[in-house]
Amino acid sequence: MxxxxxxxxxxxxxxxxxxxxxxxxxxxxxxxxxxxxxxxxxxxxxxxxxxxxxxxxxxxxxxxxxxxxxxxxxxxxxxxxxxxxxxxxxxxxxxxxxxxxxxxxxxxxxxxxxxxxxxxxxxxxxxxxHPTQTLADLLTIRREKGAFSGLTIGLCGDLKFGRTVHSLINAMARYPDNRFVLISPEELKLPSYVKKDVLAERGIPYVQTTSLEEAMPELDVLYMTRVQRERFFNEEDYLRLKDSYILDAAKLRTAKSDLCVMHPLPRVNEIAVDVDDDPRACYFKQVLNxxxxxxxxxxxxxxx
Amino acid sequence: MNIDAIQNGIVIDHITAGRGMRIYELLGLDALDVSVALIKNAVSHQTGGKKDIIKIDSDMSVNFDVLGFVDPGVTVNIIRDGQLVEKRRIDMPERLTNVIRCKNPRCITSTERAIDHVFKLTDRKNKVYRCVYCETKA
Structure with missing residues (x-):
């Protein structure tokens, strides 16, 4: 069939x-x-x-x-x-x-x-x-982390409109003992229906924060997304917020040594090129996966 | 207020007061060439509160999905030769086809010709229907 x-x-x-x-x-x-x-x-x-x-x-x-x-x-x-x-x-x-x-x-x-x-x-x-993006994400997590459970997964950037984020949450919510850290500006927080229907419904723990730096030390996976200029009502907010989510080598200093940094690509500014050579950068492996x-x-x- | 009993037709009873007109419109009763009565704010003998009633003096088929969507809990009484032959309580349908339209301008239903507008019940407790194509809430 x-x-x-x-x-x-x-x-x-x-x-x-x-x-x-x-x-x-x-x-x-x-x-x-x-x-x-x-x-x-x-x-x-x-x-x-x-x-x-x-x-x-x-x-x-x-x-x-x-x-x-x-x-x-x-x-x-x-x-x-x-x-x-x-x-x-x-x-x-x-x-x-x-x-x-x-x-x-x-x-x-x-x-x-x-x-x-x-x-x-x-x-x-x-x-x-965009299910095949999520398939790429899942194979990357499996290859880098060895399992789909017991992970603290940080999602950073545009969590409101990012379809890859919603799909990944849906997919990972089916496995036990995962925890989500939702890192976004107030304006781009994960929609309440995803929090309610997927996370709360299944009793999956999550925290919301605006600070990538604070969340960094506890993460096993960090899924970066692009903050999109067109989503903002005024340019000032966009300029202020996009800078808070530029991942660079300095911000990675407090991260776990086996953190898996992912991004659905294309990236613009949200991951500095100085991260590319870090062994924790997995976004090009993600493409291959x-x-x-x-x-x-x-x-x-x-x-x- | 008295409305004559019907001989062959349908009585939609226990409509939540105020929802009768929506049901009247969605069922397309304005286009019928038979006697139709919409009674608003009738006194419910069961609860003592208000309810709407629709009486259709015709042996037509009614789209139960419309009733279950707009006002789950209404009852449909089928009358034949002046006798009640069937009484049915209408629950929320699992799927709604061409009852309502998706309002999301980014949904494929906004451009695709000859496409059914289909919604599925995703949350019975909160009566949430979502478009099967884009998952937008009805």
């Missing part, structure tokens, strides 16, 4: 474990996977630009021996002529074996999945979900 992945919660913890096991096996034995998708085609339908996500999907498919059909922007596609997402998904189902879709509208991937006769992977639907998890997900959904 055709399966699609729209939200990270579409995958059970057991399925996540299986994906991670596949990804780790791919890392150890890439040659064994090099022809696994031979004869299969991935269609990457990107209705808004996201070079890194698209390249990650395409690299994943090529490394599995498959090929790629690519629509890189809506201007060159039938969407600009007014074709519905449903029709596009039906048409592409005739050409490809699996779809990875990025669309600016929330819920677009679900609409595509309902219409397509082939699996659809949500590669980001507006500010809603994203490719492995996308490979594992493509294999799962194609039932190969």
């Amino acid at each position: 055709k399966r699609s992945v729209i939200d990270i919660l579409d995958l059970t913890p057991a399925e996540l474990e299986a994906l991670i096991a596949t990804a780790l096996d791919i890392i150890d034995h890439p040659d064994q996977y090099a022809r696994r998708c031979a004869g299969k085609k991935l269609a990457t339908l990107f209705f808004e630009p996201s070079t890194r996500t698209r390249l990650s999907f395409e690299a994943a498919m090529y490394e599995l021996g498959g090929s790629v059909l690519s629509v890189t922007d809506a201007a060159s596609s039938s969407a600009s002529k007014g074709e519905s997402v449903s029709d596009t998904a039906k048409v592409v189902s005739c050409y490809a074996d699996i779809i990875a879709m990025r669309h600016p509208k929330e819920g677009a991937a679900l609409v595509a999945a309902q219409a397509a006769s082939i699996p659809v992977i949500n590669a980001g639907d507006g500010g809603h979900c 994203g490719k492995y998890m996308r490979m594992a997900l493509i294999l799962k959904l194609l039932e190969l």
Whole structure:
């Protein structure tokens, strides 16, 4: 039966474990996977630009021996002529074996999945979900920390609009003994429905703070996000707040020696380049892990 | 205030006072070419308080999801030949299809043609419905 992945919660913890096991096996034995998708085609339908996500999907498919059909922007596609997402998904189902879709509208991937006769992977639907980013995050945590439980996870920056933050909380809330430290400006605090429906509902401990420095010593994972200028009503607030969340080598001095620093990228100023050479910087490993998890997900959904 | 009993039709009873008009509108009763009575602020013999009642003098089918969404707990009485043949208490539906529209301008339902507006019940206690596409609260 055709399966699609729209939200990270579409995958059970057991399925996540299986994906991670596949990804780790791919890392150890890439040659064994090099022809696994031979004869299969991935269609990457990107209705808004996201070079890194698209390249990650395409690299994943090529490394599995498959090929790629690519629509890189809506201007060159039938969407600009007014074709519905449903029709596009039906048409592409005739050409490809699996779809990875990025669309600016929330819920677009679900609409595509309902219409397509082939699996659809949500590669980001507006500010809603981006499950393969969360898969990248989870593999990074597993490889760096060895487990998904017993961790103090700091989330820093834009916790209000950051979809990667919400997905990661949803995913990690399913494992025991985790604790969240929510580091954000007052204006960008985690929405109350996430705190209530996910954290409080399950009795998961969390603290909210505006100080990255205070939180730093207790963290096992630090997930940085970009504070977005356009979210602020006045420029002064933005300028004042963005500086408080620049992670640099000095701020890392009080951190644990095995801290895992993550970022969904792209970064702008929130992680100084002097952190890049620190062994605790994991954000470029995260990119690589994203490719492995996308490979594992493509294999799962194609039932190969 | 007296409204004649109906021979074949539906009585929607125990509507929370003030919600009758919303139900009337969502059920599209204004478009019907049959006798319809909307009684506001009737005295409830059960509680002594106020309630709304809708009587429809037609053997039409009613969208129970609308009733369960707007006012869970209403009762629907089906009348045949002047006799009560069925009495049903309406609970909140798990899913709502094309009853309300998603108000989120970033939702795919704002642009996709011929798409059902579907909401699912995510919190029964607080009566929260969310759009299945973007998860925005109804």
